[in-house]
Amino acid sequence: MKRNTPLITLLTGAALGVGLLIASMQATPLANAPTGYSNTTSPAAASSATAATTAPASAPATSASSPAYASSSAAAAAAAASPPAHADYAGKVQDGAASVAISIHGSQAIAYICNDGKIEGWLKGNVTHGPLVLTGKNQARITVAYGTGLVSGDALAHGTKYNFAVHTVHRPSGLYTVTALVRGAKIKAGWIVLPDGTQVGSVETDANSATPSAITAPVLDVATMTAVFEGVTLHAVQISGDSGSGF
Amino acid sequence: MTAQPETLPPGRTASGVSTLVVPSVIGGLVALTLGIYGRLHHPTGIAVNIAGFSSPGYVKSWLATAATVFAIIQVVSALVMYGKVPRVSAPSWIGGLHRWSGRLAFLLAVPVAIHCLYALGFQGYSTRVLIHSVLGCLFFGAFTVKMLILPKRGVPGWVLPVVGAVVFTALVAIWLTSAYWFFSTFGIHR
Numbered sequence: 001m002k003r004n005t006p007l008i009t010l011l012t013g014a015a016l017g018v019g020l021l022i023a024s025m026q027a028t029p030l031a032n033a034p035t036g037y038s039n040t041t042s043p044a045a046a047s048s049a050t051a052a053t054t055a056p057a058s059a060p061a062t063s064a065s066s067p068a069y070a071s072s073s074a075a076a077a078a079a080a081a082s083p084p085a086h087a088d089y090a091g092k093v094q095d096g097a098a099s100v101a102i103s104i105h106g107s108q109a110i111a112y113i114c115n116d117g118k119i120e121g122w123l124k125g126n127v128t129h130g131p132l133v134l135t136g137k138n139q140a141r142i143t144v145a146y147g148t149g150l151v152s153g154d155a156l157a158h159g160t161k162y163n164f165a166v167h168t169v170h171r172p173s174g175l176y177t178v179t180a181l182v183r184g185a186k187i188k189a190g191w192i193v194l195p196d197g198t199q200v201g202s203v204e205t206d207a208n209s210a211t212p213s214a215i216t217a218p219v220l221d222v223a224t225m226t227a228v229f230e231g232v233t234l235h236a237v238q239i240s241g242d243s244g245s246g247f
Numbered sequence: 248m249t250a251q252p253e254t255l256p257p258g259r260t261a262s263g264v265s266t267l268v269v270p271s272v273i274g275g276l277v278a279l280t281l282g283i284y285g286r287l288h289h290p291t292g293i294a295v296n297i298a299g300f301s302s303p304g305y306v307k308s309w310l311a312t313a314a315t316v317f318a319i320i321q322v323v324s325a326l327v328m329y330g331k332v333p334r335v336s337a338p339s340w341i342g343g344l345h346r347w348s349g350r351l352a353f354l355l356a357v358p359v360a361i362h363c364l365y366a367l368g369f370q371g372y373s374t375r376v377l378i379h380s381v382l383g384c385l386f387f388g389a390f391t392v393k394m395l396i397l398p399k400r401g402v403p404g405w406v407l408p409v410v411g412a413v414v415f416t417a418l419v420a421i422w423l424t425s426a427y428w429f430f431s432t433f434g435i436h437r
Contacts, residue, residue: 006394009350013357020361094290097372163290 091166270395278388285369
């Protein structure tokens, strides 16, 4: 073994790494890039990977140097794509820790973020030119940029930040909710049903509060749109930008 | 490996564990840099990709599996080289096999790691993910150490097998906390 071949191996790997990092920065999506990465639901979702290696002509995203919170690349490029009139999106956030659903109906948007337990929040916003911003209780905030068949952006809920790129969904996938009075307390439940059949859901047990607390929701039977919470049968409605239900 | 006593020019430090200091520091810095980058960088959910697979998760899982297979070849060839396999004597090409399987394992691991760091970042939201993130950094640090001590004279004989074992164990644990989990969750296909 020659003296310096291990070093050559190391440097080759480092060069490969740096090259791929730069290529990744070039390929980081602006609004009209191919489908995002959600390590979730159907693996077939991100199959248009071939385009990723040819960098889009637009300026490279600043995500590597942007401050930890703002996903400025997503927001900055939002001007490139116009908002849809009616659409529903749902999926897991990028590290799978939670799910987010966003529905757009005309000028209104409703979003729900949920980790199947305590972290959840209902948000609403108005569709304008530029990125969609939704806000809710507990300082929840979601910024959305529109893509082709998906939206991407970042969310802040209960002090935790998430990035996401979620795809269009259709019934029975999507966002469901019900508000009810159970033993004198107003509860509001939300479920996000994903195309792979999994669902997450939380119930705010004090929905009137400015800072509601939440617990894991009982399973929603999507066929009958019912769930049983503390012995009470709840009848959920779908929030759908497509049909206008829930708006 | 037989340790030959070295005659050193006067004033040089003795061989032995002191040869490990600089490589260890450099390896530690590599591991730290990856971890800090993974933590500070705002994960994008996207990175450069390879066509022919059904999703980035599959690209990484298959590449990682290939890297792990080459790592197993590494360990087996090392055992043969050290004469640890009964009734098998080391053929002349075993060193070449060991080095090239190692290079391939490393070079396959690099794109997976870049994708992981860039798209997902250093995460701790579950035990699996935390172990993966920590060991991922450790793997590259340990591999750096291994590469840096190989050409060095005077390194104690036990060091190389130990570092090799750390590299291998880390990679297997990384594979278990990622590709194995991914295939179990989403199925084994392209």
